[in-house]
Amino acid sequence: MTKDEWYRQLFDRLDNSKFRSSFHLKQKDIDYINEKGLDTIRQHVKDFIAKREAPSYIVNDGKQTPMRGHPVFIAQHATATCCRECIRKWHKMQPGKGLSQVQQADLDAFKKMYGIDGEIEKEY
Secondary structure: OOHHHHHHHHHHHHHHOOOHHHOOOOHHHHHHHHHHOHHHHHHHHHHHHHHHHOOOOOOOOOOOOOOOOOHHHHHHHHOOOOOHHHHHHHHOOOOOOOOOHHHHHHHHHHHHHHHHHHHHHHHO
16 A cells, blocks of 8 residues: 555545544634744644654653644644554554654644645635
């Protein structure tokens, strides 16, 4: 299976999840993105992955991503990249060891495609 095929299957699974598919950017999130610029938001995505998801051990895993307050948080829950347990379940990346640069880049790309950028495209 190619990476594109795997992503397509994951998109479908997320779309069929009542919980995951309930997360959408609100107007205030869109306004925030427009104010800060998409490049800044994309940098936030990378930073949050590196600091909150990539370490091998996360003290507050499962609670490190608020349900609201920043567009990236919404995207993390929508894409099941909010904690290592969700990353394990949905993205098949095992906990207990740090995420490699390639894994971080995959999560970054996925979150952008399906999360933030996907929601922005729906607005325009």
